Amino acid sequence: xxxxxxxxxxxxxxxxxxxxxxxxxxxxxxxxxxxxxxxxxxxxxxxxxxxxxxxxxxxxxxxxxxxxxxxxxxxxxxxxxxxxxxxxxxxxxxxxxxxxxxxxxxxxxxxxxxxxxxxxxxxxxxxxxxxxxxxxxxxxxxxxxxxxxxxxxxxxxxxxxxxxxxxxxxxxxxxxxxxxxxxxxxxxxxxxxxxxxxxxxxxxxxxxxxxxxxxxxxxxxxxxxxxxxxxxxxxxxxxxxxxxxxxxxxxxxxxxxxxxxxxxxxxxxxx
Amino acid sequence: xxxxxxxxxxxxxxxxxxxxxxxxxxxxxxxxxxxxxxxxxxxxxxxxxxxxxxxxxxxxxxxxxxxxxxxxxxxxxxxxxxxxxxxxxxxxxxxxxxxxxxxxxxxxxxxxxxxxxxxxxxxxxxxxxxxxxxxxxxxxxxxxxxxxxxxxxxxxxxxxxxxxxxxxxxxxxxxxxxxxxxxxxxxxxxxxxxxxxxxxxxxxxxxxxxxxxxxxxxxxxxxxxxxxxxxxxxxxxxxxxxxxxxxxxxxxxxxxxxxxxxxxxxxxxxx
Numbered sequence: 001x002x003x004x005x006x007x008x009x010x011x012x013x014x015x016x017x018x019x020x021x022x023x024x025x026x027x028x029x030x031x032x033x034x035x036x037x038x039x040x041x042x043x044x045x046x047x048x049x050x051x052x053x054x055x056x057x058x059x060x061x062x063x064x065x066x067x068x069x070x071x072x073x074x075x076x077x078x079x080x081x082x083x084x085x086x087x088x089x090x091x092x093x094x095x096x097x098x099x100x101x102x103x104x105x106x107x108x109x110x111x112x113x114x115x116x117x118x119x120x121x122x123x124x125x126x127x128x129x130x131x132x133x134x135x136x137x138x139x140x141x142x143x144x145x146x147x148x149x150x151x152x153x154x155x156x157x158x159x160x161x162x163x164x165x166x167x168x169x170x171x172x173x174x175x176x177x178x179x180x181x182x183x184x185x186x187x188x189x190x191x192x193x194x195x196x197x198x199x200x201x202x203x204x205x206x207x208x209x210x211x212x213x214x215x216x217x218x219x220x221x222x223x224x225x226x227x228x229x230x231x232x233x234x235x236x237x238x239x240x241x242x243x244x245x246x247x248x249x250x251x252x253x254x255x256x257x258x259x260x261x262x263x264x265x266x267x268x269x270x271x
Numbered sequence: 272x273x274x275x276x277x278x279x280x281x282x283x284x285x286x287x288x289x290x291x292x293x294x295x296x297x298x299x300x301x302x303x304x305x306x307x308x309x310x311x312x313x314x315x316x317x318x319x320x321x322x323x324x325x326x327x328x329x330x331x332x333x334x335x336x337x338x339x340x341x342x343x344x345x346x347x348x349x350x351x352x353x354x355x356x357x358x359x360x361x362x363x364x365x366x367x368x369x370x371x372x373x374x375x376x377x378x379x380x381x382x383x384x385x386x387x388x389x390x391x392x393x394x395x396x397x398x399x400x401x402x403x404x405x406x407x408x409x410x411x412x413x414x415x416x417x418x419x420x421x422x423x424x425x426x427x428x429x430x431x432x433x434x435x436x437x438x439x440x441x442x443x444x445x446x447x448x449x450x451x452x453x454x455x456x457x458x459x460x461x462x463x464x465x466x467x468x469x470x471x472x473x474x475x476x477x478x479x480x481x482x483x484x485x486x487x488x489x490x491x492x493x494x495x496x497x498x499x500x501x502x503x504x505x506x507x508x509x510x511x512x513x514x515x516x517x518x519x520x521x522x523x524x525x526x527x528x529x530x531x532x533x534x535x536x537x538x539x540x541x542x
Binding site: 004006007008010011012013014015016018019020023033047048050051052054055057099100101103104105106107108111112113114116117139140141143144147148150151154156157158159161166167168169190192193 | 275277278279281282283284285286287289290291294304318319321322323325326328370371372374375376377378379382383384385387388410411412414415418419421422425427428429430432437438439440461463464
């Protein structure tokens, strides 16, 4: 294998960087991979930076110093996010999604890899300044969006279980009261899943009264972890007073009018 | 915004393609995005094809005809897969992973986005000829690897639940016998989650006797779906005779010797 041309190196560089969001690569890594001098790679990176900016494909950050290098931060443009959330609302408000009891069928959307990936990019953008150690969710429906958020932030995902499992070793279990149904529920998390004094981001698919999010916050106290943010895909308009504050919700579910087959959902304000 | 140079177009092309594995993009899409003529984009794609081959970054396929275009198929080299699985075994056989009862703690590995992504690439490579409509898993621990496999194959993920949920509408429920514990368990899946006559790929994290995989196969019969493959990350050496045939397992768990603090696990033969 000979040397590579500039356009080949830039193509390879973009592939490697966008495959590994928020991961730092040293210049040496690319020098070895593309058999090129450091000055050449530097020039390549300048070009790659320009193209990601101009094409709104995210941005490339250079980190100076000994452990320095370059990393790719995936972002979506404001217009793209607006359009994406608007289209999601159109899909979600389709009348055949109404389930008896006033529920909305949404697992096909929550489990779509490409939709989950976009949501992960949006959340990672919202919380990118926080130096997050773990993304936390509780099984099951929020797992895909939480995994993609963790992927974009380049950090591990932690999944809280509803029951104690033998394969988790010693666990911390807490009881919490569901904010909307007032039922007592359980959460269980392996002792070894989170290091003490970590910074965590809570991600979930749905928030009504906020009881589950509150439960996760309480669970994090047991691990002496700091909750730096909460992101949910959908929150309900009512109750307006949730059990947690300072959460980011991408969509607001206003009302499900079963009798009229109508689902009223829209992108949340201030996004 | 002016026209783009060749190296910018190739960088952008690689970014878009590798972000969307197995998704077909028309030449026109790139003509519009990069403000270039079709002949120019054709040349760009030839260069991108060469570079992905030479750098072993996957490969780019051109689809002829009216609905034609270009798509990126993520692959990992045989050497890379070998090394990745070998390293996974080293991590998994660390003695502090042994949990009383002879279990192995592995959720940190199963939930790591970058590990899950690599496993998804490996499985998508194993099953890429099958024109898969859905990737199926059962909650919870297999979800991250199943989601990444679905992402790489550009198809939806379907998650079978352990209990019926009100948010799923009418469901199909089956009982099955766990192959190893002989306990009766339940699986539940929304009626509307899979179209009839689909081709599905089953992905799970762990297989002992194969009872769960057999349960998923039985569930698929209820949906008149064809199971074209089963992929598990880890299967146990014993029992050798599983309840399902024709599965691909990446790693073999030979033995957990609790008394000696030893976990014996290795890449499966024939990979």
